Amino acid sequence: MLKYIKYHWFGLTLSLVVALFMLQFLLVLIAPHHDVQQRGFASCTQQLSQDAETCKSSALCVLKAVINNTFCDTKIILSGLSEWMSGRQERPWSNYLFVPEMPESEEPDEDLEEFYLNNPNLLEQMEELKQKHKELEKMNNEQKYTSGMEPERSVSEH
Numbered sequence: 121m122l123k124y125i126k127y128h129w130f131g132l133t134l135s136l137v138v139a140l141f142m143l144q145f146l147l148v149l150i151a152p153h154h155d156v157q158q159r160g161f162a163s164c165t166q167q168l169s170q171d172a173e174t175c176k177s178s179a180l181c182v183l184k185a186v187i188n189n190t191f192c193d194t195k196i197i198l199s200g201l202s203e204w205m206s207g208r209q210e211r212p213w214s215n216y217l218f219v220p221e222m223p224e225s226e227e228p229d230e231d232l233e234e235f236y237l238n239n240p241n242l243l244e245q246m247e248e249l250k251q252k253h254k255e256l257e258k259m260n261n262e263q264k265y266t267s268g269m270e271p272e273r274s275v276s277e278h
Contacts, residue, residue, distance in 0.1 A: 139271065142226060144194065144197060145196060145215070146191075147193075148161055148193050148215075149215065150217070150221075151217055152218065152220035153165040154220060154222070155218075155220040155221055155222075156220075156221040156222065156274065157166045157221060159215065159216075159220075160196065160215060160216035160218065161192075161193055161196055161220060162215055163192075164189050164192035164196065165189075167188070167192065167278050168185055168186070168188075168189040168192075171184075171188065171189075172185050172187035196216055197216065197222055199215065200212050200213060200214065200215040200216060203215065249257075
């Protein structure tokens with residue numbers, strides 16, 4: 121066993137680092153990122169979006185923002201673990217896995233509400249428009265075919 125560890129210590133260490141990173145990735149993936157109280161990863165996500173917005177089109181700047189976000193997420197996870205070990209919270213994931221509190225929704229826009237009241241069958245109208253589009257393409261292709269031109273293929277036929 122010691123001989124195996126002696127020969128494969130680098131691969132084992134690298135595998136452990138990759139496994140920890142994947143665990144962190146999954147935790148961040150399933151955790152809520154929008155919360156009224158800015159709990160969990162919400163502050164890290166907000167900072168990442170601000171940093172990425174100021175980067176414009178610099179790839180290195182975006183990479184730096186993502187790396188800083190990874191360190192921020194790691195601090196959140198480690199703080200939850202330390203608070204759990206000290207007895208200040210019940211579970212190590214309580215500070216980042218929770219039911220988020222969303223802000224009170226604003227009143228719906230009156231124009232939008234009126235539009236939906238005037239157009240209750242949007243899905244049916246869209247299907248009718250698609251059907252008319254197919255018919256027009258077919259008529260257009262038939263006219264080109266009868267005039268001797270090569271008929272065009274429609275986008276939906278690709």
